[in-house]
Amino acid sequence: MTKKIFRIYRVASSLLTAQYALMIEYRAEIALWAISGLLPLIMLALWSKSDVIGSVGLTSQEITHYFVSAFIVRQFTAVWVMVSFEEDNIEGKLSPFLLQPLPPFWRYASSHVAEQLTRIPFVFFMISILFLFVPNSFFIPKLKDFILAGIAIFLAFCVRFLIHWIFAMLCFWNERAAAIERLLLIPYLFLSGLVAPLEVFSDGVRSISMLTPYPYLLSFPSKVMSGAEVNIIGGFAALLAWGFCLFVVSIFAWRQGVKRYSAMGA
Amino acid sequence: MYRTIHYYLNTLYWFWYTGFSSELEYRLNVYVEIFAVIGNLTGSLFVLSMFYSNGSTLGGWTFNNSLTVLSIYTFLEGLTTCFLHPNLSRIVRHVQHGTLDYILLKPIQSQLWLSLRIFSPWGIPSILVGIALLIYSLSRSASLISYMSIFLGIIMLLSSIVILYSLWFILATTSIWFVKVWNATEVLRSLLVAGRYPISAYPSMLRAVFTFLLPIAFLTSVPSEVFIGQSSSFYVFLSILFGCIFLLISIFFWRYALRFYTSASS
Incomplete structure (x- = not known):
């Protein structure tokens, strides 16, 4: 048992350090990816001038903190597994991965985590620039909120990663399945609270969106970080429940898909 | 003169014909693209309707005029998918692999070749929806x-x-110096999203940036105002002036950049 735990620790740490070293090499690209996540700040600029915010009972300070938090949450929940999985599948790079005594899932997951670690200084830098130019956006979350938000962000990342991973399995059936990522981004964009806080949604749309995992991927962690009133236990329970269901589905999808793998390029 | 034009048009025809046929191999993309356009449009209308709830407006524009802005944005996005994205992404690859040499040797304007070589049909749904809207x-x-x-x-x-x-x-040209610049166009793309909404809906500082530094105002808001007949001739003049200046900059910048092109592996 201890041997097994030790092995997991060793594999995980060497995977992470290797991927981190790889990501450091691509730091310029990662900086540019980080900058391209500006949407929450653009939406903040629009909503801060809108009267709708006041009419649903939000103050301009609350909305600012919400979108700044959403900006941070989005930075650390970025997922691109479909694109890299499609590439590895088409180029036959998946074959050597399959021979190793480690499910390829962990390879992709660790590269995402390593990328997030590389992002930390860039996000810190961008937030500082924002605070410098827009001083009234400045806020420091309470330590408790910050820690809880950190956990929520990690869980949200896991759920999002699993969704994309399950759809990435379609690459076993169709070589260009990564195009489906475009469709996955649409509900994420409009239902997660990225373009507007959930309070502004009409009641019908809000209750529909709460049935999907999307509000828990962005709105929930952002609210926790900005210290807004939010059902913390309910949010974590939803994230864990979605994560568990998707994990089960992902194992099933992987097993079905890998049977069809024909090692393209071999 | 006539012969050169005829020569160029004929070449373009074959470029696009071959590009079109090779893309049609992937039929899944047709469905994905159509769903994506419908989904994005529904989402955008949903966001617009939120800005106009409770009798509020977006920067003093009527809902209908905001629709005009959105329609032009959708149209331009379609053009980006058809031409800009597929062609300009290749400049980076040509520089990386040194294949730019072959293009420079062809008896055709290199900028024209690089900008119009490929026609990807996946932007057509957006273009049609944009025009209809x-x-x-x-x-x-x-x-x-x-x-x-x-x-x-x-x-x-x-x-x-x-x-x-x-x-x-201009952004793609910088790849002559910084080979891996492709993500920079993602940054540009994420900023251009601001053009989905009327420029007057933004705070004054951003408005100045979006007019003179990164002329997003001239991409969607100014054309919409002109269509509705609410724009001054000053802005019409300014828009044409900006168009000419930017085009000239792109031509001269490309020629200037080519002086620094050293080809790969030599």
């Missing part, structure tokens, strides 16, 4: 639309296409 919103406009404003509006649209193209091309 434009006609719909104009037909519902409160003010009378004269032929003159339609004529001027089309000229403004052409100038916005030129500006958009030049921005992309």
